[in-house]
Amino acid sequence: MKHVTRKATRHVNQNEGLIFEKSSPGKAAWKLPPLDVPDVDPSKLLGSAERKDLGQMPEVSEIEIIRHFTRLSTWNYAIDLGMYPLGSCTMKYNPRVNEVVARLEGLANGHPYQPERVSQGALRIMQVLSECLIEITGMDAITLQPAAGAHGELTGLLMVRAYQQSKGNPRKKILIPDSAHGTNPATAAMVGYDVEKMQSNARGMVDVVALTAQMNEEVAALMLTNPNTLGVFEQEIHKIAEVMHAKGGLLYMDGANMNALVGKVRPGDFGVDVMHLNLHKTFSTPHGGGGPGSGPVAVKKMLEPFLPKPVVITKPDGTLAFEYNRPQSVGRVRAFYGNFGMFVRALAYTLANGPDGLRQTTEDAVLNANYIRKGLEGIYDLPYSTPTMHEVVFSDKLQAKKGVKTMHIAKRLIDYGFHPYTTAFPLIVPGALMIEPTESESKEEMDLFIEAMRSIAAEVEEDPQLVLDAPHSTRVSRLDEVAAARKPVLRWKPAS
Amino acid sequence: MTPMRYLPKSPSDREALLKAIGARSINDLFASIPAEYRLERDLKVPRQMAESEIVDWFRERSRENGDGYATFLGAGAYYHAEISQGTLQSIFEFQTMICELTGMEVANASMYDGSTAAAEAVMMAVRLTGRRSAVVANSLHPEYREVLATYAHHQSLPVTATSFTDTARVNLKELEKLITQETACLLVQSPNFFGTIEDIAAIAEIAHKQGAMLVVSIAEAVSLGIVEPPRQADIIAMEAQSFGVPLGFGGPYCGVIATREQYVRQMPGRLVGQTSDKNGKRGFVLTLATREQHIRREKATSNICTNQALVALMVNIFMTIYGKVGLRELAKQNLAKANYAAQQFGKHARVLFPGAPRFNEFVVQTTEDPYAINSRILGHKIVGGLPLKKFYPELGNAALWCCTELTTRTSIDTAVGMVAESERSVKSAKQEADVQEVTR
Numbered sequence: 001m002k003h004v005t006r007k008a009t010r011h012v013n014q015n016e017g018l019i020f021e022k023s024s025p026g027k028a029a030w031k032l033p034p035l036d037v038p039d040v041d042p043s044k045l046l047g048s049a050e051r052k053d054l055g056q057m058p059e060v061s062e063i064e065i066i067r068h069f070t071r072l073s074t075w076n077y078a079i080d081l082g083m084y085p086l087g088s089c090t091m092k093y094n095p096r097v098n099e100v101v102a103r104l105e106g107l108a109n110g111h112p113y114q115p116e117r118v119s120q121g122a123l124r125i126m127q128v129l130s131e132c133l134i135e136i137t138g139m140d141a142i143t144l145q146p147a148a149g150a151h152g153e154l155t156g157l158l159m160v161r162a163y164q165q166s167k168g169n170p171r172k173k174i175l176i177p178d179s180a181h182g183t184n185p186a187t188a189a190m191v192g193y194d195v196e197k198m199q200s201n202a203r204g205m206v207d208v209v210a211l212t213a214q215m216n217e218e219v220a221a222l223m224l225t226n227p228n229t230l231g232v233f234e235q236e237i238h239k240i241a242e243v244m245h246a247k248g249g250l251l252y253m254d255g256a257n258m259n260a261l262v263g264k265v266r267p268g269d270f271g272v273d274v275m276h277l278n279l280h281k282t283f284s285t286p287h288g289g290g291g292p293g294s295g296p297v298a299v300k301k302m303l304e305p306f307l308p309k310p311v312v313i314t315k316p317d318g319t320l321a322f323e324y325n326r327p328q329s330v331g332r333v334r335a336f337y338g339n340f341g342m343f344v345r346a347l348a349y350t351l352a353n354g355p356d357g358l359r360q361t362t363e364d365a366v367l368n369a370n371y372i373r374k375g376l377e378g379i380y381d382l383p384y385s386t387p388t389m390h391e392v393v394f395s396d397k398l399q400a401k402k403g404v405k406t407m408h409i410a411k412r413l414i415d416y417g418f419h420p421y422t423t424a425f426p427l428i429v430p431g432a433l434m435i436e437p438t439e440s441e442s443k444e445e446m447d448l449f450i451e452a453m454r455s456i457a458a459e460v461e462e463d464p465q466l467v468l469d470a471p472h473s474t475r476v477s478r479l480d481e482v483a484a485a486r487k488p489v490l491r492w493k494p495a496s
Numbered sequence: 497m498t499p500m501r502y503l504p505k506s507p508s509d510r511e512a513l514l515k516a517i518g519a520r521s522i523n524d525l526f527a528s529i530p531a532e533y534r535l536e537r538d539l540k541v542p543r544q545m546a547e548s549e550i551v552d553w554f555r556e557r558s559r560e561n562g563d564g565y566a567t568f569l570g571a572g573a574y575y576h577a578e579i580s581q582g583t584l585q586s587i588f589e590f591q592t593m594i595c596e597l598t599g600m601e602v603a604n605a606s607m608y609d610g611s612t613a614a615a616e617a618v619m620m621a622v623r624l625t626g627r628r629s630a631v632v633a634n635s636l637h638p639e640y641r642e643v644l645a646t647y648a649h650h651q652s653l654p655v656t657a658t659s660f661t662d663t664a665r666v667n668l669k670e671l672e673k674l675i676t677q678e679t680a681c682l683l684v685q686s687p688n689f690f691g692t693i694e695d696i697a698a699i700a701e702i703a704h705k706q707g708a709m710l711v712v713s714i715a716e717a718v719s720l721g722i723v724e725p726p727r728q729a730d731i732i733a734m735e736a737q738s739f740g741v742p743l744g745f746g747g748p749y750c751g752v753i754a755t756r757e758q759y760v761r762q763m764p765g766r767l768v769g770q771t772s773d774k775n776g777k778r779g780f781v782l783t784l785a786t787r788e789q790h791i792r793r794e795k796a797t798s799n800i801c802t803n804q805a806l807v808a809l810m811v812n813i814f815m816t817i818y819g820k821v822g823l824r825e826l827a828k829q830n831l832a833k834a835n836y837a838a839q840q841f842g843k844h845a846r847v848l849f850p851g852a853p854r855f856n857e858f859v860v861q862t863t864e865d866p867y868a869i870n871s872r873i874l875g876h877k878i879v880g881g882l883p884l885k886k887f888y889p890e891l892g893n894a895a896l897w898c899c900t901e902l903t904t905r906t907s908i909d910t911a912v913g914m915v916a917e918s919e920r921s922v923k924s925a926k927q928e929a930d931v932q933e934v935t936r
Contacts, residue, residue, distance in 0.1 A: 106563030121561030288806025336746025354544030
């Protein structure tokens with residue numbers, strides 16, 4: 001174990017069962033005030049619709065609940081503990097002030113249907129955030145309604161379809177590069193489009209010649225992630241846009257990697273017609289272990305009539321209002337107005353940064369990814385040598401000779417005190433190691449990471465079994481995922 | 497430039513990094529962006545603000561946003577109470593409790609919200625039955641119906657609406673005619689948009705007779721504490737917001753889909769399963785991922801990736817706190833408050849849809865436009881019931897009122913007083929007009 005870097009150390013960690021295993025009748029963690037209206041007999045009011053029993057719901061005390069969730073929280077890795085280089089996810093710092101302002105009484109407790117007269121604060125937040133995002137993307141209009149990135153894709157493609165329909169033909173196909181996120185093809189299918197895969201060229205980019213050959217009047221749009229999932233900026237993006245536009249197609253940009261662009265270049269300027277943002281990536285709202293997200297969709301002028309309804313407008317008297325009368329709208333993609341709590345956090349982040357902070361953030365994110373690339377190049381195989389933006393993708397080619405795959409290296413990284421990088425994605429790189437440090441890492445933390453990765457590479461040469469059996473320091477060793485899928489146990493049941 | 501507080505690098509760190517990389521300046525790293533598109537100016541966004549300025553700015557917005565008002569609004573978003581952190585085990589507990597409460601066998605790790613959960617549940621029924629049409633109750637939340645329409649539009653899935661009777665329940669006779677051998681599913685809400693509890697057994701029988709599935713949407717989760725869950729349903733699409741998630745002007749909330757075990761492979765969204773490690777120790781993993789987009793791509797059950805995990809954790813903590821006994825007591829207080837309020841309103845105005853059980857919402861019809869009455873009630877820092885004209889013009893001057901455990905008797909009495917006053921003044925104005933008519 002001579003290579004182990006002292007980033008992490010073992011320490012006592014509490015065991016904790018399922019909450020149901022602590023339950024016993026007569027314990028409680030709740031107290032309601034006495035009723036100030038006459039009590040009722042539920043059986044009289046509800047008849048046969050009355051529920052008599054709540055089954056296996058737990059009965060536990062407050063201190064047990066506090067300990068239960070506190071213990072569980074210590075089993076999780078989090079950005080607040082250290083570098084979280086999960087590529088494509090942009091695991092950046094979630095500023096504390098975001099949480100403070102999101103909990104202000106009028107914002108946290110505002111009802112979505114309260115009169116507009118007493119909703120001006122919320123409407124103003126939506127309007128100011130919209131203006132900032134439009135400026136950042138270089139687009140013309142925006143909807144904040146989609147609840148996550150994939151939901152934004154759905155909304156964007158619905159607008160593409162409505163636009164193409166308005167031109168007389170919704171068209172049949174969406175072009176999607178083989179490096180794309182799985183959500184892209186899944187979304188196209190939900191909007192009734194066939195997916196046509198495009199092969200990336202030797203540099204990991206869109207092959208403009210092949211695209212020109214593939215593009216025709218059956219194609220509604222191209223869905224492109226830029227920088228793409230290799231962390232590479234599509235240098236011929238303007239030509240790609242031209243090819244699409246020449247045949248009446250639209251360019252959809254998956255904005256998952258916008259953290260590489262903010263303040264340096266605007267998608268609207270390089271020909272993008274419609275794009276989504278992930279506020280939980282680029283704009284610092286928490287990932288929360290898988291949500292809530294928020295996936296605003298920004299569009300060019302010609303797509304504005306198709307935005308989901310309602311949209312926020314300024315009335316002649318200067319007050320803000322929701323406008324529902326949108327005859328060409330694609331409709332609603334969600335009840336109410338979207339994940340408003342995320343709008344508050346994203347705007348607080350934007351205000352904390354200002355134009356200079358936003359630009360510096362992007363520069364630091366790109367600087368960090370390039371530093372890691374430099375530190376690991378030669379130790380790990382770099383399948384594409386094209387310039388790196390905010391994330392770098394290696395492969396396990398060198399380690400695979402010893403039987404060690406990307407997943408093993410990722411699990412070993414846990415022993416060194418880091419969350420794993422993204423494994424086995426993008427699909428065009430066999431055995432991918434996708435590393436996105438974000439701007440939130442200091443030089444010291446990255447040096448520890450590089451040292452850890454180099455140390456693991458050395459272990460692979462000297463003692464591959466050590467890496468194959470990792471992790472060695474976690475509460476549980478490698479879990480049997482095959483058994484979990486073969487005979488799914490998806491809920492707790494009392495021992496019979 | 498002053499250092500930006502979220503960025504942990506000094507100017508000399510940046511220099512060192514650039515040197516290590518072998519770049520002369522930061523812009524070398526952006527050289528792959530064609531020069532004509534590089535942004536050479538500052539973004540036109542507000543200047544960098546201090547933390548105190550940010551808090552002040554949002555406090556101002558908070559004050560403009562109904563801070564300190566009592567509310568009688570429900571309609572898919574309910575004012576109860578609040579809490580907040582988590583893991584796979586927590587989600588496993590969440591799935592378990594959702595199953596217990598809904599009477600279903602499996603529940604997923606969450607969906608965006610109740611409206612998208614309902615739309616995805618209908619798509620799931622389409623895949624399971626191989627049939628391509630759906631029937632939806634008009635008493636389903638109108639915005640949920642709009643979302644379903646958006647989702648169904650490009651799936652070549654015709655959706656037919658079915659009406660409600662004068663008890664606000666689904667019109668069973670009409671249903672008999674609408675549901676055929678071609679119907680994939682029927683989607684109803686219970687308690688429905690008007691607060692009325694549907695006769696799920698009767699509805700299920702009609703749907704199942706034709707081989708159609710029954711999807712039940714539950715928008716007010718607290719109802720499950722005292723209202724029998726729709727056990728005859730095949731899929732339940734729920735909004736769990738009222739389990740401790742703040743109103744937050746409409747989001748983030750917590751949708752969830754629950755169903756029978758046999759249908760799990762067509763269920764959208766993430767699932768946590770129990771397994772063990774090589775030492776036999778219990779552990780939890782994301783499972784049955786072959787349904788999902790990152791594996792199946794265009795053949796996935798849904799495009800959903802990010803869900804509402806942190807909100808599901810809040811819901812889990814809430815369900816744990818109230819538990820087996822507290823949830824029932826909480827629901828009972830809702831029932832009592834709404835019952836009292838409906839009785840009081842009934843003395844002065846018309847409470848619509850008698851004859852079927854309700855949970856915590858009810859519809860009051862007034863002579864005067866409810867917008868006008870609400871605007872006076874607002875003067876007392878109370879937000880009145882939701883005027884229904886926008887969604888159900890056929891109900892005239894009707895408004896949907898909601899009472900939860902947080903609604904005080906004082907605010908009920910104040911609101912009832914304002915409605916009574918409105919009715920009295922309309923009546924006396926009418927009498928005056930009648931008297932003038934007679935004397936002429």
